[in-house]
Amino acid sequence: MTPLFGHTRTHVALRHALITPDGHVPSIFPGWDGATAYVLISPAMGAELSQFLVVYEAGGGTAWFPADEHEHVVYVEKGDCRAVWDDGDLTLTDGGFLFVPSENVLALHGSEGTRMTVFRKLFEPVDNLEAPPSVHGNAADIPGEPFLGNEKALLQTLLPLDARYDLAMNIFTYQPGATLPFVETHVMEHGLLMLSGQGVYRLDDNHYPVTAGDAIWMAPYCPQWFVAMGDEPASYLYYKDVHRLP
């Protein structure tokens, strides 16, 4: 279908945003070379987190984050990436994920065509609770649990359920026709990337058709609901802030 001139599905509102790939514009950052960054969600729109799509160019390259108060979680959609931080060095492939605590330089060396999402968040320390260690794994090794008993909506929890971590990164996979069981309204914020399939996302009082490659920001208390549609399962990766008093 030929897209209509001057039209986009992207919609940026005060308390939510849908960012579709047709509008992506790259950013250039110091220390980055051969890696293109698209900042899909950031404090500039009112969010507390940032969500980067990183795509590696011909010959590969390096994405780089300085040691500061931000922690990072990486998810490799496809390709491979060697992640190097102050006290760690490992290679991630399709479905690989990594959490790196704050105060670490993080370099992500990817080969051509690698596509990854990076969530960046200010770490919120708690007295008498030690800092969270790095953690990594692959989504293929994490079982999906039926969400509130529904076998057609499976939730994979990638990071440990441990109060030292102030963020979660999960993957939700729905069979066609399956839904979030109710319209959620909660204090936690979400950053989201549609990984596959399609459906309709309710954000505040709006309903948006969404498909693989779309990113969504949901501010705290943004009413949210999803139904998967079409012939194949719909799957999304999402961030959530957790384990801290408001």
Ligand code: UGY
């Ligand atoms: O974890 C969650 O809050 C999740 N159920 N939200 C969502 O998928 N929009």
Ligand code: MN
């Ligand atoms: Mn939610």
